[in-house]
Amino acid sequence: MTVRHIVPLGDFEELASLRALTREAESLGVSTLLLEERLGSQLDPVVTIAALLTSNPTISLGMMLSAHSGRAPSVLAKLVSGLDLVSGGRTHLVLGDLDDAPGETLAGSAEQVELIREMLTHDVTTFVGPAYRVDSAWNTPRISGGSLTPDKICVAYSRAQLEWIARTDHRGLTAFVIGCSRSTWNVDEPAFAEVLANSGAPFIGALVDIENDVASAIAFAALIAGRFAAVYLRWPTIPTESELVLSSQLG
Secondary structure: OEEEEEEEOOOHHHHHHHHHHHHHHHHOOOOEEEEEOOOOOOOOHHHHHHHHHOOOOOOEEEEEEOOOOOOOHHHHHHHHHHHHHHHOOOEEEEEEOOOOOOHHHHOHHHHHHHHHHHHHHOOEEEEEOOOOEEEEEEOOOOOOHHHOOHHHEEEEEOHHHHHHHHOOOOOOOOEEEEEEOOOOHHHHHHHHHHHHHHOOOOEEEEEEEOOOOHHHHHHHHHHHHHHOOEEEEEOOOOOOHHHHHHHHOOO
């Protein structure tokens, strides 16, 4: 089972803590660490990832961004391809919003990811969608198509969008992650089963908020892990060494 960690980007003063966390995560065999840009973040995710990559030669580092962060998907494609090239293929992007807005208002997230994937696999891209359009966008150097695994660029949906996901055709969507709640899992399980059975996506991950009870959240992640391609643990703050050790037992 693949376990990935999502930690918040904070102030510049927290950069040392992020460096220490990355070293510890790599020593524990963590495959992927995602830096989430949240309200109030002062560190830039791209610059921070580039800084951390220089001293961590094996761990994959990525970013989780709001679909409404103001970054154009064509710009994100260039940033991701640049990071992926200098890291030797170790960059990931999760794009979406985990609020309680109706799913229809977040449909543009999948379109953004589709555009980004197109730009990551073509030297020149022309794309026309309901919300985004590029005409002969140039993106070189770029990552090769062979290295663009389905999970490298994902859409994130919250539990609030679960019903919408279940009734929406996702056969063209390569990868997405869905927020799962241990407090509502008994009610949500049939809808999750429907999504997992009918979406056709080659990669579907579960996103579990750690919140205040680390042991309980990890136990819940272990309970549902077999249903998903990967589990993403979303930490409210930078985890301590002991918390990271506890969570590493999942993998």
